[in-house]
Amino acid sequence: MIKALIFDFGDVFINLDKDAMNSRLKDFDIHELPEALHAKNREYEQGFVTSDEISENYRTEFPNMASEDFVDSWNSILLDFPEYRLKFLQKLAEEKDYLLILLSNTNENHINYIQENVSFYEDFKNCFDAFYLSHELGMRKPNPEIFEHILDTHELEPSECLFIDDTRENTEVAERLGFHTWNLEPTREDVIDLFTTKKELF
Known part of the structure; x- marks a missing residue:
């Protein structure tokens, strides 16, 4: 029962668009994330990394990305x-x-x-x-x-x-x-x- x-x-x-972030990242000539960032993503999902820290990790790896660019790309997965x-x-x-x-x-x-x-x-x-x-x-x-x-x-x-x-x-x-x-x-x-x-x- x-x-x-x-x-x-x-x-x-x-609803989600799970490919949206990858598409946004290509605007910054980013075509693949290193495994270290994938690991940070998983840590962020568990609250072990703060929002500021995950943004900093991306911007350190990809210096041409501003903080607001990261947040916009990150949230692009979310639809209606x-x-x-x-x-x-x-x-x-x-x-x-x-x-x-x-x-x-x-x-x-x-x-x-x-x-x-x-x-x-x-x-x-x-x-x-x-x-x-x-x-x-x-x-x-x-x-x-x-x-x-x-x-x-x-x-x-x-x-x-x-x-x-x-x-x-x-x-x-x-x-x-x-x-x-x-x-x-x-x-x-x-x-x-x-x-x-x-x-x-x-």
């Missing part, structure tokens, strides 16, 4: 947040049939941008019983410890949870831990179709 619905944020609720998805979530919250949990790999720059540009962000956040952002938690998907943290904190069994995420690597780890999963494909699926797409669980 499903007791908890655990949602990713990007490409589940807010269709309000009908908020309404779907609000209905779930009102019905109170499931524990609603957000579990997102994100960072301070992205959340600040969303807070400034999504007028109903606080309404969205208030729908959840728990709201976990990787940079606040100090952990990121697909590390098993972040899933175990959810289970321990909320006294849940993996078989009682449905985890919805657009990244295959994340759902594969959750599956190995015993979670039910939906690896949502954003180009052809929508979270509002949850109860028809995964009807065998409900």
Whole structure:
């Protein structure tokens, strides 16, 4: 029996263009990031690096990039947040049939941008019983410890949870831990179709 619905944020609720930053970086003649910067990105998602530090890391590596250029490029991944998805979530919250949990790999720059540009962000956040952002938690998907943290904190069994995420690597780890999963494909699926797409669980 499903007791908890655990949602990713990007490409589940807010639409993303995951290639946008690479496209923006090409404007600065940057075609590939060194592995050291990829590692810093992962640290930033876990809150181990500050927003100023990640900006400085990029600008040290690429001196022709100004601070505002970095932030604009970084946030270019974020697109629109269709309000009908908020309404779907609000209905779930009102019905109170499931524990609603957000579990997102994100960072301070992205959340600040969303807070400034999504007028109903606080309404969205208030729908959840728990709201976990990787940079606040100090952990990121697909590390098993972040899933175990959810289970321990909320006294849940993996078989009682449905985890919805657009990244295959994340759902594969959750599956190995015993979670039910939906690896949502954003180009052809929508979270509002949850109860028809995964009807065998409900």
